[in-house]
Structure formats: C-alpha cells, structure tokens
Amino acid sequence: MSDRPHGYARYRLDGCRCYTCGYARSQYDENRTKAITAGTWQPYVDAAPVRTHIRSLQECGMGLRTIATLTGVERQRLQSITSGRPERGTGPQSRIRPAAAEAILRVEPTLENLAPGTKVHAAGTHRRMQALVLAGWPQHQLAVRLGMTDPNFSAMLRGSHVTARRALTVRSLYDALWNADPRKHGVDTQACSRASNHAARNDWVPVGAWDDDTIDDPAAAPWTAAEEPALNRDALAAVRREEIGHLISFGFAEEEIAQRLGMALSTVHSIVLEIRTGQRRERPPQGEPKCGEARMYRRHLARGETPCDACRAANAAADRRYRLTGSQKAA
Ligand SMILES: [Zn+2]
Ligand SMILES: [Zn+2]
Structure with a gap:
C-alpha cells in the first residue's frame, strides 16, 4: 500500500485515519492556524511553527525549491529556518518576518502543490x-x-x-x-x-452523493437514499431532521421551519444546533431526490432520461450559485 510512516503525510496522502495519523493532522492544523493568527503586526514572529510547517510539507515530498517558488521566499532563507547555515556556524533561525511566515504557512500539500509524481x-x-x-x-x-x-x-x-x-x-x-x-x-x-x-x-x-469536501476524504461515506421510513419514533425523528436540514439549506429561519412542520420552536432549535455542530460525516440521509432539485437533474441523466423543466431550472440555479460562491448549496 504505502511505505510512508504514520503521521501527517500518511494522513493526507494515503488517507490513513489511525489515531497517530489523526493526531498528526490535528497538530498540523493547530500549529498552522495558531501561527497564522499570531499577530501579523509584530516586527518578528517565532520561527518554530514555520519550521514545523515546512517539515510537514517536506514529509509530503515537497522540496525547499518548490516551497521557495510557491512562497517567493528564497531557498537559503528557508534553509536557515529549517536547519540553520552550518557552513556559517549558525543554528536554525529563531525569529522570522511575519510576511514570510504567513507566505510559508499558507502553502499546503494540495494536489497542485505536490510533486506530480507523488x-x-x-x-x-x-x-x-x-x-x-x-x-x-x-x-x-x-x-x-x-x-x-x-x-x-x-x-x-x-x-x-x-x-x-x-x-x-x-x-x-x-x-x-x-x-x-x-x-x-x-x-x-x-x-x-x-x-x-x-x-x-x-x-x-x-455525483450527488458527494460534495467538494467529502469526495476526496477516504473516511467519508456517500449520501444515500433514505430507506422506507418505518413509523416508529426514531424513524420519524430522522425524517424530521432531514426535513429541517433541507429547509435550513434553503435559508429558512427556525421560526418558519417550526411553523411549516408544526413543531415546537425549541425542538427545531436544538435539532438545528445538532445539525450545525454535529459531525459532518453523519449528516442525515437526504432521501430520494425529487423533481425540482439539482440532484434529481443528475439522476435523470443517470437514468438516461431527459431532465424535466423543474430539474433543469434547479440545476441552472445550482450552477449559478457554484460560479458565484464556489458551492452548489444554497447559503
Ligand atoms: Zn496512520
Ligand atoms: Zn425532474
């Protein structure tokens, strides 16, 4: 499979979701976010988080030359951050200009940035x-x-x-x-x-089973069609959640949702909170797409049917949204 040791690169490039890799990823994120927000108004900032970040990039197979090209920070300067300049008898640099720090921290091992053969x-x-x-x-x-x-x-x-x-x-x-x-x-x-x-x-x-932030995540599960809801409390609750999720995605206020579904506002509120803060990977199933949804447009195509007018309109709207906001979902 892969001979990368468990750690950040293995998380990112091999999709390993073991504890070690997950921990390495959270460290990577924490290091990077903290350093980016660490006051850009200061004349100098600590070079240690930048050094850590460069090591993560190197772990993913990105060389200093590439990082130099992407950041506009010279390779020698990157070298003095990572290991110092032994030929001059200097150790790793302890402070760095915030602009250079930020430029480096902004670089991530995306497909575009990785060496093509990685x-x-x-x-x-x-x-x-x-x-x-x-x-x-x-x-x-x-x-x-x-x-x-x-x-x-x-x-x-x-x-x-x-x-x-x-x-x-x-x-x-x-x-x-x-x-x-x-x-x-x-x-x-x-x-x-x-x-x-x-x-x-x-x-x-x-196509409709994935969105841009799940399709490349090996641990993500596709959205699947809801099963025939049995008439018990749990199933009903799941259907409610799904309806509420749907209405939020269309920008309805909680009050309106409560009215439409004939539910108490407090119940709606707690479900909305749950949906917003809950694990994204455990989204409620979306149910079978219906005409008038962009997903149904794709379903028509998948079935070899000609999409109906309602679906064509929904798809065009999703497309427009995508061009404007980079997301197909309504805000
Ligand atoms: Zn692992
Ligand atoms: Zn249709």
Whole structure:
C-alpha cells in the first residue's frame, strides 16, 4: 500500500485515519492556524511553527525549491529556518518576518502543490470516475479523454494509489463532465445505459452523493437514499431532521421551519444546533431526490432520461450559485 510512516503525510496522502495519523493532522492544523493568527503586526514572529510547517510539507515530498517558488521566499532563507547555515556556524533561525511566515504557512500539500509524481490515495479519483460511468459515460470514453489505454484505466480504478498528476487530470475531467449529458457528446443511448447499468451493478454512487469536501476524504461515506421510513419514533425523528436540514439549506429561519412542520420552536432549535455542530460525516440521509432539485437533474441523466423543466431550472440555479460562491448549496 504505502511505505510512508504514520503521521501527517500518511494522513493526507494515503488517507490513513489511525489515531497517530489523526493526531498528526490535528497538530498540523493547530500549529498552522495558531501561527497564522499570531499577530501579523509584530516586527518578528517565532520561527518554530514555520519550521514545523515546512517539515510537514517536506514529509509530503515537497522540496525547499518548490516551497521557495510557491512562497517567493528564497531557498537559503528557508534553509536557515529549517536547519540553520552550518557552513556559517549558525543554528536554525529563531525569529522570522511575519510576511514570510504567513507566505510559508499558507502553502499546503494540495494536489497542485505536490510533486506530480507523488503517490496519493485514489478514493477521490475512483469516486469521480465511478459517478461519471453511472451518469452514462462509458469507461472507454473517459479513458480516451484522460489519454489512457483501457487497461490502464481499469488498473487505475482498481489501484489504491494514483499520482498527484493523474488525480488532478481526473478532477478536471470530472469538473468538466459531471453536469454534461453524455448523449450530447457523441455517446449513443445504448452505450450510455450499458455504462449506467454496469455502474449500478457495482453499487457505484452518483455525483450527488458527494460534495467538494467529502469526495476526496477516504473516511467519508456517500449520501444515500433514505430507506422506507418505518413509523416508529426514531424513524420519524430522522425524517424530521432531514426535513429541517433541507429547509435550513434553503435559508429558512427556525421560526418558519417550526411553523411549516408544526413543531415546537425549541425542538427545531436544538435539532438545528445538532445539525450545525454535529459531525459532518453523519449528516442525515437526504432521501430520494425529487423533481425540482439539482440532484434529481443528475439522476435523470443517470437514468438516461431527459431532465424535466423543474430539474433543469434547479440545476441552472445550482450552477449559478457554484460560479458565484464556489458551492452548489444554497447559503
Ligand atoms: Zn496512520
Ligand atoms: Zn425532474
């Protein structure tokens, strides 16, 4: 799988979620956020958190040369922060200008910043390709668009890791196609439904099951269709939560939600709090998409149907929101 030792790089690049890796990640975040907020008005700041941050980047395979290019801080200066200049008999620098500190702390080991050959876990890559196949894109078409042979493409879908370069090209292909109708791009209807059927048989999940902050997280579970709600208290509560979550996502105030659902305001309030502060990974299931939702638009496409007007309008609105805010969800 991976020979990276457990720690930050293994968390980030291999998606390991063991205790050691999770702890390393929280340390990374804490170190970085604290240092960024540590008063930029001071003439000098402590270089230690910056040194720690550079080490994390190095652990992810980023060299000082790359960090220098990304930050505009010269390599020699980075070196005096990490290890000092032994040839001059000086140890690691203890203080640093805040502007340089901030420039360095802003750099993260994203796919764009990693060396192109760096191996990263393939979860996001698999999910993106699987969702496109479910939406009716034959694997051969995707392989061609990625400049890959069919066998290499299948190997990619089976492998645990891909290079950062490959993950990036897959991501841009997905960004270009998730919203497109394969039949309008030269895929015939039969090939389209063969692709969808193959994906469905393998339990691959649709575009709508992921959002931008879950699709690359190996530990995240897809949003799944709600099961037929049994009429017991727990099921009813789950349905309520789901309705409330839905209404908040459309920007309804708690009072309005309470009125609409005929619930006490205090109950609505506590559920809203729970949803907002609760673990994001345990979002209530969204339920089957209905016409008039952007998710349903994608579902129509996935089924090889022509999206209805309501769904087309919802999808266009989600697209506009995405261009304006970078998120498809209503604020
Ligand atoms: Zn680990
Ligand atoms: Zn529809």
